[in-house]
Structures are given as structure tokens and as C-alpha cells.
Amino acid sequence: MIELLYFLLLGVFSGTIAGLLGLGGGIILVPSLIWIFQNGLNIHQEKLMHMTIATSMTTIVFTAIFSIYAHQKRKAIHWRAFKKLLIGMILGTLLGVFVASHLSSSFLKITFAFFLLIVALQIEFLGNPKAEKKFPGYLLSNIFGFFIGNLSALVGIGGGSLIVPLLLWFRVPIRNAIATSAACGLPIALSGAIGFIILGYKNSVNQSSGYVYWPAVFAIVPASLIFVPLGVKLAHRLPVEILKRIFAIFLIVISIKMLIGEFL
Template sequence: MLISLSIFLVTGAVAGLLAGLLGIGGGMVIVPALVFTLPALGVAPEVLTQVAVGTSLACISAISISSARAHHVRGGVIWRVFAAMAPGLAVGALAGAALAHVMPSLWLQRVVGVAALLVAVKLLADIAPAPHRDLPGRPALTAAGGIIGTLSSLIGIGGGSLTVPYLVWCNVAITRAVGTSAACGMPIAWAGAVGFAVAGWGLAGTGPGSLGYLNLPATGGIVAGSLVFTPLGAALAHRLPARALKRVFALLLVVVGVRMLWG
């Protein structure tokens, strides 16, 4: 148990550093780490990936508050866009949890692996959408939130990899797109965590200290490590080469993605 707690703290620290350094959410780090470590806590293979994804969302639900607040203080959150997208994000996150619940664990693991490889390609190629249109009306933003929420909840991320490109495509400046995306991570993570808790309620094999698919000891360790190291990552962001760091992280994601696909 002590070794597992140490791993969770280190996972949180790495996720926090990456969030601070690169503005990248920790889900792509947290989910694979949990898939590799949760079996030591008695989590059964049949529900392993569901517990990893649900626990990742529980971690992000706590981390996203401080992230959104930091961007809000700097005027980086467009709250009217958040308000329009939030209902879709929340409903989509619940749908993603329901979809994950009915998928075999190994299939879900491979979906996460594909997502890791796609994010790696995006980072290595430095792909960014060109602005092509203005922000649409509330119904379209809510619908976009539904799609983003579903996909993000399914793989246990806060949605930044999807929300930021969408907002930039809609002519939102990158700094405000990142800030608004940070706020959008809250309804995704909160609703997704609730969905995974309910979906996994009473199931066998989720391990001790679990609330449905949420593993509370892992959540506590990861959140503690992340909250401590995120400010350090933000401070280092002004001193270290972001492009080189992105490439290193992308290569890590390639390794993780292949390992997740391999099963």
C-alpha cells in the first residue's frame, strides 16, 4: 500500500508539472499509470480501465478548480462561452461514463491508447487549427460541448485537447481558449466522476476504498502530488524550452499508447 501511495504521489507530481509547464491536462498521464498500478490494490481486470478512467476524472474534478481560478484571475475565461457549453459538457460526460460502463475493460484501454497516440501526433506535428469562423450561438456551443464531454469522459481527460482546438477554430485567441477550456474541465470532470461512481456502484472487483469506479486512495495521492507541483511547473515554464518538452512528452505518450494497445 505504501508503494502504491508513493506511485500515486509521483503520478500526481508528473501530471501537475506537465499541466504547469505545457498546459496539458494530466488525464493522459493518470489513466495509464493507474492501469499499471491498480491491480496491486486488488482491482480486477474486468473493471480495471473503468476504475482508472473514473479515478482520473475524480482527480481532475479537484485539480480543475485551481486551474480555472488561475485563468479567471488573469481574465482568460470567457464565461458566456462556458455557460453555453457547460450543459452539453455535463450531459456528454454522463453519456461517456455510461458508454465506458458497458464496454469491455480491454476495449476501453485500447480506446485510451489510441487517444494517447493521437495527442502525441498533435504535439509532434505541432498541429493547430486555423481560425475559420466566429463563435456560433448557444445551441451549437451546447452541442459541441456534448461531443467534447462524451469523448473526454470516455478516456478520462478534462477535455483541453478537444476544447482548445475547437475554440481556436472559432476565432478565440489562444490564451482565452486555454483559460476557457480550463473552466470547461470542471463540468466534464464533475459530471463524469459522478457518472462513474453511479455506474460502478456495488460492483465487485473495484478494490478497497472505492466509490463505484472511483478509487479514493489513488485520488487523494494524485491530487496531493498535483496540487504541490503544478505551481512549480508554471514557474519552470518560463525557463525551459516548451517545444523540446512537448516532444519528450509526445514520445512518452507514444510508448504509453502502444503499451495500452498491446494490452
């Protein structure tokens, strides 16, 4: 029962952060789920990260559907860019799932920790990239999509922290970049979730399908969706730049803690 409370609180936190900073998803879910699975459910260390990543991506499937609906009402999704990235994202994600299923939990955790560091540095020092080029054709777009999907599957995210900077670089307006990123999160998360269910089938535990732990999904999703509007409201009232700095420091601390735990 206490684990259910943890999942609900995680949904509240991730939803609020997503609305407040335009971030969230796997960046919040993965380190939190690691702690809950390890301390509350005693998931075997060997499959800890696989179940964490798979559950995170499955959660993102539902939140992405909600986000697409909200953004499409404002006609903010750049569907042409989405279509150009789509095939590459799906293929890259499926390959990433296959690779992740053959990597150790420790290696995946280290990969995620370094990914957090990069995201934190981007938030704190790089900001949004300057627009320099027009959006590329299908071949180059799918190459970008492939690498985004591949990395997303390895660290359990929907790809927003990678897709938004890419779209901004190719002169997609910020609102459209965020909306299109939300749309891209659905095929990445869906193909990732399906892949982890199939490849993890022999490792299923009670109340899971493959590596996906359903009680976490069904607790996190509604709580997250309910609290996204609160985050959006706070974004218009609080000094977001200061909050971004605090959040970046928070990510750095989590990353360093995960690396220390693995190397020491």
C-alpha cells in the same frame, strides 16, 4: 504503503507536466493508474479501466477548481463560450459514462491508446489550428460540447486536449482558450465522477465509492497542485518545443505499448 508513494509521485509528475506543457490530467493519470491498479492493487482486469477512468475524472474535479480560481483572478475565462458548451458537455459526459460502464475494460483501453496517438500527432505535427470562424450559437456549441463530454468520459480526461483546439479555431485567444478549457474541465469531470460512482456502486471495493478509488484521489491532488507552479516556472526556462516533441514521443510509446498488450 508503496502504492501511496506511487500516487504521490504521479501527482508530482502530472502537476509538473500540466504546468510545463499545458497538458496533463487524464493523459498522464490514466496510463499511470492502469499500471498502479494492475500491479500494486491487483484490481480485477474486467473493471480495471472503469476504475482508472473514474478515479482520473474525480482527481480532475479538484484540480479544475484550483485552475478556475487561478485563471479567474486574471479574468481569462471566456464565460460566454463556457455557457454555450455547458449543457452539451454535461449530457455528453453522462451518456459517455453510461456507455463506458457497459463496455469491456479491454475496449476502453484500446480507445484510450488510439486517443493518445491522436494527441501525440496533434502536438508534433498539427500545432494550434488557424482561427477561421466566429464562435457558434448555442445549438452548434452544445453539439460540440456533447461530443467532447462523451469522448472525455470514455477515456477519462477533462477535455482540455479537445476544447483548446476548438476554441482556438473559433478565434478565442490562446490564454483565454486554456483558461476556458480549465473551466470546462469541472462540469465534465464532476458529472463523470458522479456517474461512475452511481453506476459502479455494486462494484465498490475497499476505500472506493463505485469506481472511484479515494486513496489515489487524495494523494494525487495535493501533490499535483503543489508542483503545477514548478512546471510553469520551467516552461519559461526550458525549450518547450523540444519538450513537446519528447512528450509526444512518450505518448506514442505508451500508446503502442498498450495496444501491443491488448492485441498480442
